[in-house]
Amino acid sequence: MARVKLAGVCVALLISSAVLLVYQAVTLRTTLTENANLQAEMIADNVSASVMFADARSTAEVLHSLGKVPYVEEVCIYTESGKLFAGYRKPGFDKHDHAVGSLAKATSQGKRLSLSDVFVASTISQNGKTLGYVVLVAGTSGMLAQLLHYGGFLVAASMCAIWIAFAVTSRMGMRIVQAEKKLEYLASTDPLTGLPNRRAFYEELDERLQDALASATRVALILVDLDDFKTINDTLGHGAGDDLLKHVAIALRQAVRKTDVVSRIGGDEFAVLVEAADHKAEGLATAERIARALARPFDLTRASVVATASVGVSVYPDDAEDVAALVSSADIALYAAKSTGKNVAVAFHPSMTVEAHRRARLETELRKAIDADALHLVYQPQFDCRTSQLIGAEALVRWTHPSDGEISPAEFIPVAEGSELIVALGQWVLRRACLDAARWNAEHDTAIHVSVNVSARQLRQAQFTEQVKAVLDESGLASPLLELELTESQLMANMAVGVEAMQQLRTAGVRLALDDFGTGYSSLSYLQSFPVNNLKIDRSFIRPLPQAGQPIVAAIISMARSFGIAVVAEGVEEPSQLAWLCDAGCDIVQGYLTGRPMPVAQFRELLGAEIC
Numbered sequence: 001m002a003r004v005k006l007a008g009v010c011v012a013l014l015i016s017s018a019v020l021l022v023y024q025a026v027t028l029r030t031t032l033t034e035n036a037n038l039q040a041e042m043i044a045d046n047v048s049a050s051v052m053f054a055d056a057r058s059t060a061e062v063l064h065s066l067g068k069v070p071y072v073e074e075v076c077i078y079t080e081s082g083k084l085f086a087g088y089r090k091p092g093f094d095k096h097d098h099a100v101g102s103l104a105k106a107t108s109q110g111k112r113l114s115l116s117d118v119f120v121a122s123t124i125s126q127n128g129k130t131l132g133y134v135v136l137v138a139g140t141s142g143m144l145a146q147l148l149h150y151g152g153f154l155v156a157a158s159m160c161a162i163w164i165a166f167a168v169t170s171r172m173g174m175r176i177v178q179a180e181k182k183l184e185y186l187a188s189t190d191p192l193t194g195l196p197n198r199r200a201f202y203e204e205l206d207e208r209l210q211d212a213l214a215s216a217t218r219v220a221l222i223l224v225d226l227d228d229f230k231t232i233n234d235t236l237g238h239g240a241g242d243d244l245l246k247h248v249a250i251a252l253r254q255a256v257r258k259t260d261v262v263s264r265i266g267g268d269e270f271a272v273l274v275e276a277a278d279h280k281a282e283g284l285a286t287a288e289r290i291a292r293a294l295a296r297p298f299d300l301t302r303a304s305v306v307a308t309a310s311v312g313v314s315v316y317p318d319d320a321e322d323v324a325a326l327v328s329s330a331d332i333a334l335y336a337a338k339s340t341g342k343n344v345a346v347a348f349h350p351s352m353t354v355e356a357h358r359r360a361r362l363e364t365e366l367r368k369a370i371d372a373d374a375l376h377l378v379y380q381p382q383f384d385c386r387t388s389q390l391i392g393a394e395a396l397v398r399w400t401h402p403s404d405g406e407i408s409p410a411e412f413i414p415v416a417e418g419s420e421l422i423v424a425l426g427q428w429v430l431r432r433a434c435l436d437a438a439r440w441n442a443e444h445d446t447a448i449h450v451s452v453n454v455s456a457r458q459l460r461q462a463q464f465t466e467q468v469k470a471v472l473d474e475s476g477l478a479s480p481l482l483e484l485e486l487t488e489s490q491l492m493a494n495m496a497v498g499v500e501a502m503q504q505l506r507t508a509g510v511r512l513a514l515d516d517f518g519t520g521y522s523s524l525s526y527l528q529s530f531p532v533n534n535l536k537i538d539r540s541f542i543r544p545l546p547q548a549g550q551p552i553v554a555a556i557i558s559m560a561r562s563f564g565i566a567v568v569a570e571g572v573e574e575p576s577q578l579a580w581l582c583d584a585g586c587d588i589v590q591g592y593l594t595g596r597p598m599p600v601a602q603f604r605e606l607l608g609a610e611i612c
């Protein structure tokens with residue numbers, strides 16, 4: 001393209017140079033003709049007297065003085081009858097025919113456009129009477145020399161212009177090539193880690209599958225998702241998060257062969273393509289090596305963090321026959337890895353597709369169930385350890401599926417949490433629980449609180465506090481009788497947002513409880529940051545009591561007390577557990593021993609009851 005443009009510039013310059021040259025030739029010839037005419041008129045004036053007196057010698061002297069005028073080559077004086085009277089010819093000028101018939105030439109050719117000599121004539125007259133004629137021949141050699149110089153200058157200038165145009169075009173061409181390369185790099189590379197990005201990864205995956213098909217080999221797709229990356233990002237800052245991703249990228253590259261492709265395909269998602277796996281098991285072996293490589297501390301600028309990963313792997317053509325199916329099966333395996341407890345590598349198995357389909361079906365049907373008000377709540381009583389009085393109840397959602405029967409919240413809550421569905425579900429539960437609690441307190445003139453589980457997605461909603469206030473207004477439930485249960489891990493996922501929302505809720509008078517305490521980070525510093533009223537010790541800590549596990553439960557109780565936080569023990573099933581907990585200073589108990597989750601009508605009958 002640049003060459004075509006350059007050729008265009010050359011042709012344009014050539015044409016304009018030719019036009020300028022012709023113009024210059026015309027100008028020079030016109031000037032020469034004018035000068036010659038002027039000169040001939042001057043000669044006619046000067047020789048008129050000599051001609052009149054037929055003084056050829058004087059005339060010749062006048063003509064001789066013309067030797068100094070560079071362009072004059074020959075001058076002839078003719079009598080009126082056309083006879084040559086006198087003449088001058090520059091030395092070396094030997095065109096004899098000029099003299100002969102030059103008068104006629106002068107009158108016929110004086111203004112002709114040509115590069116040959118210029119002939120001009122002037123009339124010699126005295127007192128209005130014609131005495132003869134002057135014919136002057138002006139040479140064009142000087143004009144040609146000037147034209148040659150001018151042409152030379154034009155050629156030099158054109159060459160310069162072409163050279164500059166060439167230099168500029170090739171420089172621009174180089175810049176365009178560089179810019180195109182840079183654009184291509186940016187479009188296909190993740191700027192943070194320098195790894196191929198999602199787009200480049202899919203292109204590569206497509207190519208590799210075609211190669212594998214042609215050579216009858218295998219390709220394993222490994223999807224890597226960092227566990228709790230959000231937590232690290234939120235607690236240590238985005239700089240640390242970026243730093244971690246760079247370390248992970250390096251660790252991944254080191255964990256695989258040079259021919260394998262490592263890409264960053266999402267925020268904390270990486271994909272690895274393992275080429276030509278001879279056995280299906282090779283894919284899983286690489287995936288396990290990756291999981292091990294990532295399960296170690298990474299030294300970031302401000303802290304050392306352990307970023308474990310969930311890894312899912314699927315192999316072409318064993319598990320899938322095309323790109324979409326391969327990605328989907330690796331994704332399913334990744335999901336399985338995450339639900340297995342993270343920090344593991346899981347290979348795809350066809351049975352997982354059944355689970356994935358069930359999850360997708362549950363999601364669709366749960367959405368319909370929420371819209372159709374087909375869910376219901378059960379309430380599990382909570383008792384005060386000191387007074388043995390019923391003081392509250394935890395609302396637990398139940399879903400009786402039209403064909404599948406009872407579906408456990410342990411199954412459908414994670415499905416809802418995987419999408420925005422949990423927001424609608426949570427809002428439904430909150431409203432139903434507040435309406436029920438307001439009603440039972442009004443009927444029995446009691447102040448029994450209701451605890452409602454809140455998911456992180458709900459809490460992250462900007463208008464969550466306003467929604468809670470609206471539900472309290474609608475139901476008429478006093479705000480201190482509503483307790484919202486939040487889990488540590490959910491709060492850690494976005495600490496800043498979580499703490500801010502919690503403070504707004506506390507300002508609105510709502511009570512807060514930290515659920516499942518002990519299963520997540522359980523750090524004192526986190527407990528200090530969360531403005532909670534209650535701390536619920538997870539039932540996994542209660543189960544071994546009183547034979548084992550007392551020190552840890554005793555430590556949690558005393559720690560919570562020192563922060564002025566009440567302790568709720570979940571999952572109390574044995575009288576011995578209850579006795580130990582009450583002795584150890586636990587404030588509230590909840591479990592199958594004191595009451596299983598029950599329908600609201602049954603719960604209302606309990607009001608005023610004591611621990612059995």
Ligand SMILES: Nc1nc2c(ncn2[C@@H]2O[C@@H]3COP(=O)(O)O[C@H]4[C@@H](O)[C@H](n5cnc6c(=O)[nH]c(N)nc65)O[C@@H]4COP(=O)(O)O[C@H]3[C@H]2O)c(=O)[nH]1
Binds near residue numbers: 395539571573591592
């Ligand atoms: N083995 C044993 N289990 C006991 C005992 N006492 C209570 N439980 C069970 O422990 C779970 C306590 O709820 P969670 O920790 O909040 O755990 C809940 C909660 O995380 C979630 N969930 C339930 N309802 C809701 C809801 O409305 N919203 C949200 N976001 N999550 C909910 O589902 C989880 C499971 O709920 P459920 O199946 O109802 O299971 C309930 C309850 O039935 C006991 O003595 N022994």
